[in-house]
Amino acid sequence: MTGQKGFLDIIKWKLVGSVVIGAALWFASGVFEFPVVFRIMFVLYAVLGFFVFVLLDLPAMPELSGGKAIAALLVFYLLCSAVYTGAGVYLPQFDPEWEKGKIQKIIEAKKRAHPTLTPQELNQQTKDLTAKTDELMERLAKLEETMTGESSAGKGPSPEELAKKRAAMASGAPPSDPIAYGKDVYELYECYNCHKIGGKGSVKKRGPVLDNIGSLATIEQLKKKIYDPKYLMADGFEKEFNKGLMPKNYTELISEAELDALATYLASLKNTGVETPKPIMKK
Amino acid sequence: MKRALLTALALILGFLGVALSVGQGFAQVPEAAPYSIPGIENRAVVWVAAQMHILFAAFILGAPIFVVISEWIGMRKRDPRYDRLAKEVTKVTTILYSMTALTGGLFILVLVGLYPTLTSFMVNHFFPIFAIAYPLLFIGETLVLYFYWYSWDTLTGEKKARHVAIGVLLNIIGLTTLAAINAPTSFMNTPPHPIETATLWESIHNYSWMPLNLHRTIGNITFGGFITGLIAAYMYMSSKTPEERAYYDWMGFVGNLIGVGASLLLPLAGYILAAEFFEFDASIGPYMMADQLSMYFEMQGAMVGLMFLASNLYIWQSMKRISGIESLKILGIPSVTVVKLGFAIILLGNAIWMTPHGFSATQATATDALELPSDWGFLALMPAKNTAAGLIVFVTIVNYIIYNRAIRRGTIQWGKIDFMSQFVLIFLAFSAIWTMGLMGAVRSLVRKYFHVYILFPDYTPEAYTPTLAHTSVLVTAMTLAFFAVVSFAIWLSLMVGKGKAKAS
Numbered sequence: 052m053t054g055q056k057g058f059l060d061i062i063k064w065k066l067v068g069s070v071v072i073g074a075a076l077w078f079a080s081g082v083f084e085f086p087v088v089f090r091i092m093f094v095l096y097a098v099l100g101f102f103v104f105v106l107l108d109l110p111a112m113p114e115l116s117g118g119k120a121i122a123a124l125l126v127f128y129l130l131c132s133a134v135y136t137g138a139g140v141y142l143p144q145f146d147p148e149w150e151k152g153k154i155q156k157i158i159e160a161k162k163r164a165h166p167t168l169t170p171q172e173l174n175q176q177t178k179d180l181t182a183k184t185d186e187l188m189e190r191l192a193k194l195e196e197t198m199t200g201e202s203s204a205g206k207g208p209s210p211e212e213l214a215k216k217r218a219a220m221a222s223g224a225p226p227s228d229p230i231a232y233g234k235d236v237y238e239l240y241e242c243y244n245c246h247k248i249g250g251k252g253s254v255k256k257r258g259p260v261l262d263n264i265g266s267l268a269t270i271e272q273l274k275k276k277i278y279d280p281k282y283l284m285a286d287g288f289e290k291e292f293n294k295g296l297m298p299k300n301y302t303e304l305i306s307e308a309e310l311d312a313l314a315t316y317l318a319s320l321k322n323t324g325v326e327t328p329k330p331i332m333k334k
Numbered sequence: 335m336k337r338a339l340l341t342a343l344a345l346i347l348g349f350l351g352v353a354l355s356v357g358q359g360f361a362q363v364p365e366a367a368p369y370s371i372p373g374i375e376n377r378a379v380v381w382v383a384a385q386m387h388i389l390f391a392a393f394i395l396g397a398p399i400f401v402v403i404s405e406w407i408g409m410r411k412r413d414p415r416y417d418r419l420a421k422e423v424t425k426v427t428t429i430l431y432s433m434t435a436l437t438g439g440l441f442i443l444v445l446v447g448l449y450p451t452l453t454s455f456m457v458n459h460f461f462p463i464f465a466i467a468y469p470l471l472f473i474g475e476t477l478v479l480y481f482y483w484y485s486w487d488t489l490t491g492e493k494k495a496r497h498v499a500i501g502v503l504l505n506i507i508g509l510t511t512l513a514a515i516n517a518p519t520s521f522m523n524t525p526p527h528p529i530e531t532a533t534l535w536e537s538i539h540n541y542s543w544m545p546l547n548l549h550r551t552i553g554n555i556t557f558g559g560f561i562t563g564l565i566a567a568y569m570y571m572s573s574k575t576p577e578e579r580a581y582y583d584w585m586g587f588v589g590n591l592i593g594v595g596a597s598l599l600l601p602l603a604g605y606i607l608a609a610e611f612f613e614f615d616a617s618i619g620p621y622m623m624a625d626q627l628s629m630y631f632e633m634q635g636a637m638v639g640l641m642f643l644a645s646n647l648y649i650w651q652s653m654k655r656i657s658g659i660e661s662l663k664i665l666g667i668p669s670v671t672v673v674k675l676g677f678a679i680i681l682l683g684n685a686i687w688m689t690p691h692g693f694s695a696t697q698a699t700a701t702d703a704l705e706l707p708s709d710w711g712f713l714a715l716m717p718a719k720n721t722a723a724g725l726i727v728f729v730t731i732v733n734y735i736i737y738n739r740a741i742r743r744g745t746i747q748w749g750k751i752d753f754m755s756q757f758v759l760i761f762l763a764f765s766a767i768w769t770m771g772l773m774g775a776v777r778s779l780v781r782k783y784f785h786v787y788i789l790f791p792d793y794t795p796e797a798y799t800p801t802l803a804h805t806s807v808l809v810t811a812m813t814l815a816f817f818a819v820v821s822f823a824i825w826l827s828l829m830v831g832k833g834k835a836k837a838s
């Protein structure tokens with residue numbers, strides 16, 4: 052369908068078109084205040100479009116057989132593997148350190164609840180976990196440096212901070228500061244997936260902002276809400292409330308001590324500068 | 335056949351032994367320390383064993399569905415190509431069946447060795463499934479599959495309908511086996527509540543059982559179709575005569591049609607499965623789409639987008655070998671222009687499909703600098719995603735309609751397709767397997783730090799969500815391993831002795 056066009060003939064107008072579209076996407080997304088990472092993604096769509104339209108008009112590929120076909124296949128498999136693995140490595144990574152800390156906490160809670168487990172076993176587990184964590188952190192830092200060309204220092208918790216956190220978690224000592232403990236519980240059960248405090252957390256409308264919840268609800272009310280999501284509803288969240296978005300299983304997941312701490316932490320949030328939906332009692 | 339039956343019997347007896355002994359053994363030694371393999375995490379060992387088993391199982395369960403349809407079409411149309419396709423795919427299936435049994439056995443052994451308490455719990459909870467239903471179905475599947483294969487050249491002519499009936503029976507047993515083993519799998523994701531009073535049926539018929547049955551059945555057909563395309567591509571590349579090349583060109587087209595046709599339903603089936611997870615526990619939704627697994631879905635979006643681009647590229651290359659395509663017009667516009675416009679729409683659909691709400695792998699660190707501007711947040715919501723998926727599916731269907739109109743006017747020159755199309759078929763098979771591995775990991779990881787969600791916590795050091803990088807490396811390695819075995823099976827079953835058979 053393309054006749055005997057040369058390669059340059061095939062690509063020249065597509066290249067011009069892709070550059071124009073890519074540039075238009077770059078500038079338009081800038082005008083609409085898209086973050087740089089999205090602007091780069093839009094330009095990459097234009098690049099993908101260029102390759103697709105070139106592929107459509109390429110002349111028929113010469114046939115391969117025997118050793119050449121096998122070699123071409125092997126190269127093709129390696130290329131696919133490299134592209135897919137590379138994409139998986141390049142996309143933002145979740146830092147397992149956070150979750151490992153949580154698991155350590157669960158193990159510690161189990162240790163306290165079941166004294167028959169030997170401390171040596173748990174100590175060994177903690178040591179192994181720490182060693183693996185440190186190794187992973189190093190790898191992540193190197194990976195980040197490779198990808199961005201910048202040092203990871205100053206981004207997220209430092210290895211020292213994480214080590215401190217780990218030590219605190221592994222100590223098994225009963226938490227002395229209920230608010231700090233409650234904040235930990237908030238993170239442990241990933242409340243940030245649906246709520247926002249201090250500008251951090253869910254960007255979608257799933258659950259209310261909680262910055263000033265301490266001025267609007269008591270500790271007891273908050274405790275009841277966590278264990279029984281139908282107890283109260285945040286103003287303006289009728290749809291989410293009726294859909295039952297707040298998980299019902301916290302009675303099974305969150306212990307009484309954790310619930311006390313979480314409610315105490317939430318009740319301490321009294322930032323009147325942030326609009327926080329009012330609770331409406333349902334029971 | 336005897337060897338295969340003996341292997342199956344040995345595996346089943348071994349499994350029964352494990353089923354009967356594990357519960358008692360661990361009742362006596364409750365704190366038995368699991369084994370660990372130096373240099374590799376226990377989770378990765380089970381992951382690899384399970385994923386390899388699932389890949390082989392998906393093919394041997396998915397392929398017979400369209401094999402029997404192909405055989406039936408061949409019988410009705412009296413077109414020997416359909417029967418040949420069905421027979422060649424079944425030949426590869428019989429070899430891969432042994433691999434399914436072997437990897438299944440390996441999976442059981444590593445589970446017992448590395449996760450004894452969990453295995454004991456699952457076997458005890460689903461004892462009638464593991465000890466009675468599954469072994470019986472497995473034996474039935476083995477007998478019927480080999481009977482189906484070995485009676486191919488005997489049940490011909492007027493007896494052909496009987497052979498098709500055996501194929502139908504094979505599929506009934508296959509789908510029942512799939513549903514049976516999906517019960518404990520889905521139970522681990524969405525167990526009934528409260529478990530203490532749940533009956534066996536309630537454990538089987540849990541929230542995600544039927545959606546998983548649906549998703550896996552469609553996924554297996556898609557997978558089988560793309561593997562058929564792979565078989566055709568290998569055979570096309572090794573063909574020596576124009577007749578062989580024409581046949582394998584046709585087979586590749588049919589394989590791609592099956593793969594693409596079934597994959598059109600996959601987004602819906604996946605959506606239903608995810609919706610059931612969400613219904614079961616609303617916290618799973620953000621965990622998948624906004625938190626730890628969000629970048630897995632970004633990767634999945636890229637893979638699905640690439641696969642639709644590739645399958646439409648294959649249709650384009652198929653159109654190029656139809657004489658007179660240049661003169662075909664759709665609503666007064668040259669068909670070639672319409673198809674190219676379709677590619678622009680697919681690219682747009684992919685762009686919307688792939689645009690995430692943000693480039694952070696957890697909401698704990700989500701900031702405005704990494705999120706869509708609030709006015710454009712709709713791009714990341716389900717209505718936009720559904721529209722994008724609808725656009726891509728619509729263009730794919732339109733391309734097939736154009737193809738059909740073209741072949742009514744012109745003649746297909748089978749065997750004259752652009753050689754690059756064979757790499758497109760291989761790419762589709764590779765990408766389908768890779769995506770299966772990735773999404774299989776997602777289905778498993780939504781259990782978070784539980785073996786059985788909420789009921790059975792995972793206290794092992796590997797209970798955390800692995801990074802996408804780690805998963806990508808593992809999935810790529812498994813895909814390559816699977817390809818190596820399948821390539822060997824194709825070579826062994828269809829290429830070895832081909833020359834001799836022709837000469838004789």
